[in-house]
Amino acid sequence: MSPSRASLEKNPREVAEMFDGVARRYDLTNTVLSGGMDHLWRRAVARAVDASPGERVLDIAAGTGTSSEPYADRGVHVVPADFSLGMLQEGYRRRPDLPFTAADAMALPFADDSFDVVTMSFGLRNVADVDRALREFRRVVRPGGRLVVCEFSTPVVPVFSTVYSGYLMKALPRVARRVSSNPDSYVYLAESIQAWPDQRTLARRIRDAGWERVRWRNLTGGVVAVHHAVAAGD
Known part of the structure; x- marks a missing residue:
């Protein structure tokens, strides 16, 4: 069952179950829905x-x-981690050489200063407590390490923004019904994109979580933004 709406108070169990349901054709669906831009x-x-x-x-x-x-x-x-066991199982089936690890972004099962880089693509908006997750990322990265977050964002061209919003709420669910193993989930995903903060707001939240030198780069006219930050030294 998919979450009923893309509020900021997401139920982790429901979100994990949603991704379990789309795991089998997740990569194919993303490629189709993004027109290969993924x-x-x-x-x-x-x-x-x-x-x-x-x-x-x-x-x-x-x-x-x-x-x-x-x-x-x-x-x-690299440690591929996710809280969806269905996703991890599908990944392990394809790449058994990778150390797939079950992990909740808000309570990572790793020691302090364990990594040189934490990266997260198209997942932060599905976390129930984004600020807590950003602080966890800071905890497990060594001083001077990096954070790279790729997420859907706010298009910077007004006309493009209108077209994009129309695609998200109308065309995307219809396309998903043709290619996804759980098309209803993509209604939630479309809503979660619309509810997500813009580039500058996310940058501020990253900074407030203890990261420095925060910057971002827009991709595809701001449909996607890549935020980069550095962990402060001791």
């Missing part, structure tokens, strides 16, 4: 993370691990 967005995130062999990367809300593969293939130690 591949470009993932590449932009990988460039922003800029991980080197020997570094440790936590890829939270990794789903089936598609976002983690570029790091693993370059010899970076």
